[in-house]
Amino acid sequence: MSQSTLIPPTPSQRDYDRAAQAAEPPLADDAEPFALFADWFEAAKRSEPNDPNAMALATVDADGLPDVRMVLLKDVAPTGFTFYTNSQSAKGVQLAGQPKAALLFHWKSLRRQVRVRGPVEAVSEAEADAYFSSRARVSQIGAWASDQSRPMPDRHALEKRVAEYGLKFGLSEPPRPPHWRGYRVRPLAIEFWRDGAFRLHERLLFARSEPEGGFAVSRLFP
Secondary structure, X not given: OOOOOOOOOOOXXXXXXXXXXXXXXXXXXXXXXXXXXXXXXXXXXXXXXXXXXXXXXXXXXXXXXXXXXXXXXXXXEOOEEEEEEEOOOHHHHHHHHOOEEEEEEEEOOOOEEEEEEEEEEEOOHHHHHHHHHHOOHHHHHHHHHOOOOXXXXXXXXXXHHHHHHHHHHOOOOOOOOOOEEEEEEOOOEXXXXXXXXXXXXXXXXXXXXXXXXXXXXXXXXX
């Protein structure tokens, strides 16, 4: 099999030895998952060059075909992980048909990742209104102007709609569009992964059968 020069080479023994010397202590088995996520997230905010709250969101369409894209985490609490989007977009339609999702945070600078899986629920109208009002005005107008995920004839069509809605709302604050809402992933599983020397990574899984239940913790082979 030919080896493409586009792919980085496999780490050398010296690379692995250096990584082993810098290894961190094992994660504690009695860790609380949301507290551990908060610690890792704070570290990511200090080390990631941009968007430490970026996460891959995976859903499935009507045929069961997986679909994934990057979105931004906007809130995290013991109730779950929250993001906002157009409910008429591809992901919004998919979540309406199958309200379950998976998330992946990958913090390359830290060599860490967190995986989340669980059912999805809509946030309250009041919560969605509060977050929408905190957005920049251009972003608010963009939420009205964009028919997200649907065909667009050219860039000018979007720019024209942005201008039209800008004139429509004038100096007033744009209200939240009825199709723009928040979604909360209520985790049944949260897995913390940390890079380890010689590919002997550390994986700590918190799992439960119901979103209101307590987590059981286990370690997984890398």
